[in-house]
Amino acid sequence: MYFPKDLLDKSKALTKKWEDQVKRLTQKNADQKQRWSTVSDLEIKRLYTPEDIEHMDFERDVSVPGEFPFLRGNQPTGYRGRYWTFRMFSGMGTAKETNKRWHMLLKEGQTGLSTAFDFPTLMGYDTDSPIARGECGKCGVAIDTLEDFLQLVDGIPLDQITTSMTINPPATVLWAMYCAAAELKGVGLDKIGGTIQNDMLKEFIAQKTFMCPPEPSVKLICDTIEFGTKFVPRWNTVSISGYHIREAGSTAVQELAFTLRDGVEYVESTIKQKGLDVDDFAPRLSFFFNSHIDFFEEICKMRAARRIWARIMRDRFKAKNPRSWWMRFHTQTAGCSLTAQQPYNNVVRTAVEALAAVLGGTQSLHTNSLDEVLCLPSEHAVEIALRTQQIIAEETGAANTIDPLAGSYFVESLTNTMEEKACEYIEKIDDMGGMVSAIEKGFPQMEIADAAYHYQRQIDRGEKVMVGVNKYVGEEKSLIPLVEIDEKIEEEQTKSLQAVKRKRNGKLVVESLNSLKKACREGENVMPYCIEAVKNLATVQEICDVYREVYGEYHDPGLF
Amino acid sequence: MERKIRIMVAKPGLDGHDRGARILARCFRDAGFEVIYTGCHQTPEQIASAAIQEDVDLVGLSCLSGAHKYLFPKVVELLKEQGAEDIAVIGGGIIPEQDFDLLYKAGVKEVFTPGRSLESIVDWIRENISVQ
Numbered sequence: 001m002y003f004p005k006d007l008l009d010k011s012k013a014l015t016k017k018w019e020d021q022v023k024r025l026t027q028k029n030a031d032q033k034q035r036w037s038t039v040s041d042l043e044i045k046r047l048y049t050p051e052d053i054e055h056m057d058f059e060r061d062v063s064v065p066g067e068f069p070f071l072r073g074n075q076p077t078g079y080r081g082r083y084w085t086f087r088m089f090s091g092m093g094t095a096k097e098t099n100k101r102w103h104m105l106l107k108e109g110q111t112g113l114s115t116a117f118d119f120p121t122l123m124g125y126d127t128d129s130p131i132a133r134g135e136c137g138k139c140g141v142a143i144d145t146l147e148d149f150l151q152l153v154d155g156i157p158l159d160q161i162t163t164s165m166t167i168n169p170p171a172t173v174l175w176a177m178y179c180a181a182a183e184l185k186g187v188g189l190d191k192i193g194g195t196i197q198n199d200m201l202k203e204f205i206a207q208k209t210f211m212c213p214p215e216p217s218v219k220l221i222c223d224t225i226e227f228g229t230k231f232v233p234r235w236n237t238v239s240i241s242g243y244h245i246r247e248a249g250s251t252a253v254q255e256l257a258f259t260l261r262d263g264v265e266y267v268e269s270t271i272k273q274k275g276l277d278v279d280d281f282a283p284r285l286s287f288f289f290n291s292h293i294d295f296f297e298e299i300c301k302m303r304a305a306r307r308i309w310a311r312i313m314r315d316r317f318k319a320k321n322p323r324s325w326w327m328r329f330h331t332q333t334a335g336c337s338l339t340a341q342q343p344y345n346n347v348v349r350t351a352v353e354a355l356a357a358v359l360g361g362t363q364s365l366h367t368n369s370l371d372e373v374l375c376l377p378s379e380h381a382v383e384i385a386l387r388t389q390q391i392i393a394e395e396t397g398a399a400n401t402i403d404p405l406a407g408s409y410f411v412e413s414l415t416n417t418m419e420e421k422a423c424e425y426i427e428k429i430d431d432m433g434g435m436v437s438a439i440e441k442g443f444p445q446m447e448i449a450d451a452a453y454h455y456q457r458q459i460d461r462g463e464k465v466m467v468g469v470n471k472y473v474g475e476e477k478s479l480i481p482l483v484e485i486d487e488k489i490e491e492e493q494t495k496s497l498q499a500v501k502r503k504r505n506g507k508l509v510v511e512s513l514n515s516l517k518k519a520c521r522e523g524e525n526v527m528p529y530c531i532e533a534v535k536n537l538a539t540v541q542e543i544c545d546v547y548r549e550v551y552g553e554y555h556d557p558g559l560f
Numbered sequence: 561m562e563r564k565i566r567i568m569v570a571k572p573g574l575d576g577h578d579r580g581a582r583i584l585a586r587c588f589r590d591a592g593f594e595v596i597y598t599g600c601h602q603t604p605e606q607i608a609s610a611a612i613q614e615d616v617d618l619v620g621l622s623c624l625s626g627a628h629k630y631l632f633p634k635v636v637e638l639l640k641e642q643g644a645e646d647i648a649v650i651g652g653g654i655i656p657e658q659d660f661d662l663l664y665k666a667g668v669k670e671v672f673t674p675g676r677s678l679e680s681i682v683d684w685i686r687e688n689i690s691v692q
Contacts, residue, residue: 119574119625123601131603134630135574208576208600249579336579340674373674374656375626449582456583460677469675482656485626558599560569560582 002056011050022046039294039337039464040251041454042417048409056412061307065402068314069307071415073361074326078402083111083393084357085364087164087330088386091116091140092376093489095151098141103155104379108386113156113194114164114366116140117174122209124170124544127493136490139376140166144497144541146534149177150184159187163194164239164330164364169211171198172220173543176530179232193234195286195330198224199241201262201435205444207244208556211544214436216551218269220526225266226274227527229281236286238266239330245444246290247336249452252301253418255290257425258435258444260308263287264426265435267317278317282324291357292334293349299405300414302360305329308419308426330364331357338373342468343480346370351388358398359405365389375482445559497539504537512536513546520550563691566616570598570607572635575625580652584620587678593685604631608638611647618689621651621668628655633666640667646692652676 003011037043056062063069066076075081088105091098102113117140120132126144127136136142143149156163158181167174175196182192200217203210210217221238228237242259250258263285270276289305291298309327313319333353338346347370354367367385369377377385392398405411432438439445458464465471516529533543569585571578578600585597596614598607611619619639621632632651639647651663652672660671669688672681 119627123574125574132574134627135625138626139575203576208578247577247579249583374654449586452579453583453586456587456678460679470677482658484656487629556571556578556599556601558597560585560595560597 002054002058003050008050008054015047015049015051018047038252038297039292039455040253040297040451041458042251042253042297044414048413050409052409052413053416056416061416062406062412068322068325069310070326071303071307072403072406073306074328074363079358079393079399083399084362085112085162085330086110086386086389087112087114087364087366088382089114089116089164089166089332089366090377090382091118092483093137093141093485094493095141095143095148099152099154099156101379101382105382105386106161108383109390110386112162112164112364115152115166117165117167118142121170121174121540122167124173124211124540124547126539126541127490127497129541134490136493137485142489142493143174143177144493144539145500145537146177146180147496147500147537149174150181153178153181158182158185159191164197165194166197168197168200168203168207168209169217169547170540170544171196172224172526172530173534173540175224175235175237176527176534179531180535189232190234192232195236195239196224197239197241197288199238199262199288201265201439202241202244202259204439204554205245205258205262206248206250206448210554210556212547212551213554214439216547217554218265218436219273219523220547221266222270222273223525223527225270225281225284226276226525228284229276233284236284236328239286239288240266241288243288243290243332245448246292246334248448249336249455250448251451252292252294252297253421254425254444254447254451256301256305256308256418257422257429259287259289260305260312260422261426261429261435261438263309264312264316267313268434271317278313278319279321279324282313282317282319283321283326287327287329289329289331289357289362290334291331291353291360291362293337293353295352295356296411296414297418298353298356299360300411300418302329302331302357302362303403303411303415304419304422306361307415308422328363330366331360331362332366333357333368335368335372338368338370339466339468340373342474343370343373345468346373347384347388350385351392354388355392355396355398358392359403361403371480371482374480376485378481378483381480442557442559449560500537501539508536509533509538509542513538513542516543517546517550520546564592564594565618565685565689565691566594566596566614567618567620567685568596568598568607568611568614568616569620569622570602570610570635571600571622572602572604572607572631573623573625573627574601575623575627576600577624577653578622580624581620581622584622584652584678584681587682588685591682604634604638607635608642608644611639612642612644616647617692618685619647619649621649622653623651623655624653626654628653629659629662632663632668636667648689
């Protein structure tokens with residue numbers, strides 16, 4: 001038991017007294033509203049007491065940082081050894097322009113890089129593809145060949161800076177480019193560090209950037225996990241992501257449950273397909289969560305995530321290496337919590353969300369810029385967002401002590417509730433035969449659609465408030481300068497792509513693509529072939545077309 | 561009995577941000593319209609031909625990638641080319657106000673941006689769209 005009996009007895013007596021008083025007072029003056037709940041509509045009580053956590057066991061459920069179940073964090077030293085990585089997601093227009101932004105961010109104190117690609121790159125198309133018309137450089141940087149990539153990482157010390165790349169269906173291709181770029185710069189594969197998002201299951205569930213069907217998509221992910229384990233030991237080959245699940249409108253519990261169940265699927269598949277021991281690769285699995293506006297719900301979600309994962313890894317997969325039990329995660333503040341109306345308020349929202357991520361023990365953080373709801377962030381807006389992290393780290397004292405909210409009746413109780421509810425979902429998906437099968441049934445997609453619609457209705461009815469949208473609506477428009485991506489970039493990028501195509505050795509390109517195709521057909525690991533193809537200046541689309549041909553294409557079933 | 565207004569909610573381009581489109585599709589269905597949802601990653605050509613085939617009264621385009629300036633006018637143009645200018649086109653997503661004029665001039669009837677209530681969009685449709 002968590003508390004001695006005499007304390008619990010006293011608490012029960014005093015709580016009873018308090019309840020009577022509340023009853024009297026609320027009969028006189030009713031509460032402002034009947035039901036109080038989180039942004040995910042999880043009901044919250046007026047008060048939490050020792051009774052809410054009396055069944056916890058300190059050693060089993062809480063313990064200390066660096067010890068199982070890692071509720072309080074992976075690192076025994078907390079943030080004192082080093083802060084979380086300040087990692088701003090950025091990418092815009094051409095490789096040259098993005099490289100310039102990266103150097104500016106590093107100069108301003110950013111400690112890791114994170115790449116946003118444009119939609120053609122994300123979907124495995126080249127800039128000159130008819131389907132890519134109008135999209136070049138809009139949502140991120142356009143990369144067609146290794147030449148673009150070399151420009152992107154120009155002047156970046158690849159053995160010192162870790163780089164995260166938000167890339168999914170063509171993850172093998174962009175990672176191959178990173179490996180090839182390192183090699184050309186004389187940096188060994190064992191020296192480079194970073195992350196590829198490479199989490200296809202959440203694409204089918206939420207973000208909808210897909211190419212091949214779920215099964216071959218998972219196969220490609222297993223290839224990268226195997227290749228990383230053997231040759232690129234400092235690389236996180238998959239960043240199992242809840243961020244997009246949440247942005248698509250899920251609740252916090254759904255984000256937690258679906259993300260962790262995706263993780264289970266990758267672990268199971270890698271063991272099955274590659275014959276690796278769980279402890280060989282599990283320490284390099286990383287996670288990515290959203291930090292939404294509901295402060296305590298987010299903190300509890302992150303704490304629960306660490307504990308559930310540790311239990312899954314130890315008990316379900318029998319992992320023995322404590323590092324396999326660790327859940328390391330990046331966090332991004334919630335884009336969907338920001339408003340186009342009164343955009344300066346977004347600075348405040350982002351600060352609160354970032355603080356929650358820090359109190360939840362994140363290892364890495366992106367803070368959204370105030371203008372991201374309207375366009376790609378301006379330099380000024382990015383700077384405020386980065387400074388927000390620096391203020392939290394170095395002014396507020398939030399990093400002084402580890403997991404400062406532990407022991408709070410409310411925080412521990414909500415953490416427990418979220419773990420229970422997430423585990424119910426995980427079991428349900430297990431019963432469906434796993435996540436691929438649940439996705440084929442449309443289960444996670446429809447659960448999220450229900451939650452998103454429910455929330456929108458609550459906003460429309462005024463039950464949930466978004467300041468500036470459905471309450472405190474201002475008359476005046478506050479105009480902020482918007483970053484616009486020049487339409488001419490598409491033309492320029494197409495020209496430079498064509499120039500690369502003219503100068504490369506066509507025979508080598510065809511040969512390397514054919515070898516890749518053969519590897520795909522025979523179930524070999526595609527990574528070595530992919531690296532060879534990008535070195536021969538094969539384009540992103542040429543390589544992805546091989547995957548499409550061999551594995552088939554996936555189309556959105558359009559569920560709503 | 562008059563038939564219901566038929567609406568096609570469509571996601572042109574490579575953008576996968578479909579939260580808004582799917583919420584609207586559901587909302588239109590709940591409001592009593594007939595709804596077809598295309599799913600993500602449709603080309604303007606696919607959208608125009610599906611709209612004609614399905615004989616819809618309204619196409620609602622959603623784009624959050626910034627490619628609306630090419631994609632929305634293209635859908636209107638293709639409908640016109642195929643003699644289906646009676647199908648109205650509206651759009652929404654992350655659309656900067658400075659682009660509204662360009663879209664209106666291209667024939668997009670209305671642009672809805674974040675913060676619009678579902679009800680107000682349904683009301684707009686009831687007022688402006690009639691069964692053809």
